[in-house]
Amino acid sequence: AFTLPDNEIFLASWHELGLITAKPVIYCANVDEAAVARGNAFADAVGALAAERKAGFARICAKLEEELQGLPEEEQAEMLTSYGIEESGLVRIIRTGYATLGLCSYFTAGPDEVRAWTIRLGWKAPQAAGVIHTDFERGFIRAEVISFEDYMSHENEAACRADGVLRVEGKDYVVRDGDVMHFLFNV
Known part of the structure; x- marks a missing residue:
């Protein structure tokens, strides 16, 4: 090779x-x-x-x-x-x-839809946010992250937050396959 x-x-x-x-x-x-x-x-x-x-x-x-x-x-x-x-x-x-x-997926979930986003393994949260929109990467503040297993084992996001399985991650967070994420940004 x-x-x-x-x-x-x-x-x-x-x-x-x-x-x-x-x-x-x-x-x-x-x-x-x-x-x-x-x-x-x-x-x-x-x-x-x-x-x-x-x-x-x-x-x-x-x-x-x-x-x-x-x-x-x-x-x-x-x-x-x-x-x-x-x-x-x-x-x-x-x-x-x-x-x-060398790919993985993360999810965004809202009241009306759940969407999978494909990214490269090892990408950090701002890069992953940029797949949705470049403004998300440029103005990245933080990401709210729930593992897929935790998301599926709880009734809703509020239950995840109450049980402490929703984490707040910064710019250095490496996205894991199956993460459910919400991005906070300011442009």
């Missing part, structure tokens, strides 16, 4: 070129129903190649994915369990894609 030099001018040119050979790669092995949970020799070989090349890897069963389409959630969960897996191939590919690209 080619190691990029720590040279600002070179890196700027490198990113501007957008070479397809420099893009992250995900290998996906399509297996039969018998191999969807534990794999087989061929899928294992593809997984080993992906690991060697520092690429993403996902194992799916396209036939099973087709059968899952249109089924209610309960029946989907039952079918996945019968094959010894917990999530669909589509979900596995999405997770692999996020991991390979």
Whole structure:
């Protein structure tokens, strides 16, 4: 694998070129129903190649994915369990894609809608706020943060605040995957 030099001018040119050979790669092995949970020799070989090349890897069963389409959630969960897996191939590919690209998501929640925002892993709160609007990043004051698990285990935001699971974070806070956030800003 080619190691990029720590040279600002070179890196700027490198990113501007957008070479397809420099893009992250995900290998996906399509297996039969018998191999969807534990794999087989061929899928294992593809997984080993992906690991060697520092690429993403996902194992799916396209036939099973087709059968899952249109089924209610309960029946989907039952079918996945019968094959010894917990999530669909589509979900596995999405997770692999996020991991390979170094992405995560945070949420904003209001009375009318909940929205997911995709950001790079390691971004700080002001950068994450800038995804919504550049004014949010420029005038960032602080963020109110609730972990996804805490948000889902409480009746509402007021209950989160009362139980002390709503935190106030500053400019140096590194956003975690699944955070529920509200930004305070002044422009």
